[in-house]
Amino acid sequence: MAMEPEILRALIHERVHHTIEVLIYPIVSQKRKHPPNFGDEVGILLEIWKERGLPLSDPDIVWAYRYLDLAESIRRGEIPRIDVEEVKPFDENEIKIVNKLIFGRRSIRQWRKDKVPDWMIDEIIKAGLAAPNACNLQCQRFLVLTDEESMSIIKGDVPLPPVKIVICQDMRIYEWMGFLETAPQNIYFDAAAAADHMLLMAHALGLGGVWLTHTKEQAERLKKHLGLPDYYRIDTHIAIGWPDEAPIKSARMPCEKARIKV
Numbered sequence: 580m581a582m583e584p585e586i587l588r589a590l591i592h593e594r595v596h597h598t599i600e601v602l603i604y605p606i607v608s609q610k611r612k613h614p615p616n617f618g619d620e621v622g623i624l625l626e627i628w629k630e631r632g633l634p635l636s637d638p639d640i641v642w643a644y645r646y647l648d649l650a651e652s653i654r655r656g657e658i659p660r661i662d663v664e665e666v667k668p669f670d671e672n673e674i675k676i677v678n679k680l681i682f683g684r685r686s687i688r689q690w691r692k693d694k695v696p697d698w699m700i701d702e703i704i705k706a707g708l709a710a711p712n713a714c715n716l717q718c719q720r721f722l723v724l725t726d727e728e729s730m731s732i733i734k735g736d737v738p739l740p741p742v743k744i745v746i747c748q749d750m751r752i753y754e755w756m757g758f759l760e761t762a763p764q765n766i767y768f769d770a771a772a773a774a775d776h777m778l779l780m781a782h783a784l785g786l787g788g789v790w791l792t793h794t795k796e797q798a799e800r801l802k803k804h805l806g807l808p809d810y811y812r813i814d815t816h817i818a819i820g821w822p823d824e825a826p827i828k829s830a831r832m833p834c835e836k837a838r839i840k841v
Contacts, residue, residue: 584633589716589752591624591643596715599646606653607661618650639717680779685828687787690740690820699784700742703819706780707746707773713765716756719773720747720811732801733793733816741820744777745801746770747811770815777817787822790815 582590598620605611625643629635635644652659669677704721712719722745724730730743753759753766774790781788798813831837 592715684782686789689824691823706776710772710776712769718752733797740818745816788819
């Protein structure tokens with residue numbers, strides 16, 4: 580009951596994932612039996628969440644309740660229908676759009692001074708939130724910088740853009756879950772996946788972006804400048820704005836040259 584809400588939320592995500600989500604499809608398809616306590620851990624955590632008066636309408640909490648309802652119906656002897664569309668191949672036109680997005684994106688390092696609308700920034704952050712992350716912990720938080728003083732603290736060899744979005748990670752969650760000992764590499768992967776999704780969305784919106792890193796010292800100075808809590812880890816950020824250049828996209832080696840032969 581005294582746990583920080585952010586950690587409790589992450590624990591709900593993780594327990595839904597590991598104790599219901601990864602088990603439910605083999606159970607529904609009758610490839611395995613459900614455990615006797617199927618869904619109990621999630622039910623306890625959601626009851627704590629509710630008792631503490633924390634928001635029940637947030638999409639991630641609604642998602643958790645949805646899986647809990649499915650688990651409870653299975654324990655009643657029912658075989659629920661999971662009403663979600665199965666993965667299907669894209670048609671030719673959809674594939675063209677995907678190719679335009681993935682193979683057309685390029686790093687932009689020169690921007691016009693025009694303002695980036697807030698709704699576009701929100702869409703980019705949503706894309707970062709949608710990126711895969713270890714154990715569904717969702718530790719990523721996003722710091723939007725638009726003032727030159729703050730952006731200059733983590734300045735590298737790229738001119739200042741209209742916007743920098745810093746990918747912060749709530750280390751309290753990783754530490755509570757034991758990731759520093761069991762899977763420290765996932766901390767880097769989570770930030771990288773978020774940055775990649777965000778750059779793809781920026782490209783789709785007509786913006787130009789580049790993925791940047793900064794030193795640990797710069798990160799600490801930025802946290803001190805903004806009064807951010809020490810538990811935020813800052814390893815990377817993206818710079819975005821309206822493109823003021825059209826560089827040739829760097830070419831990649833042939834696919835067969837990149838495949839490791841064994």
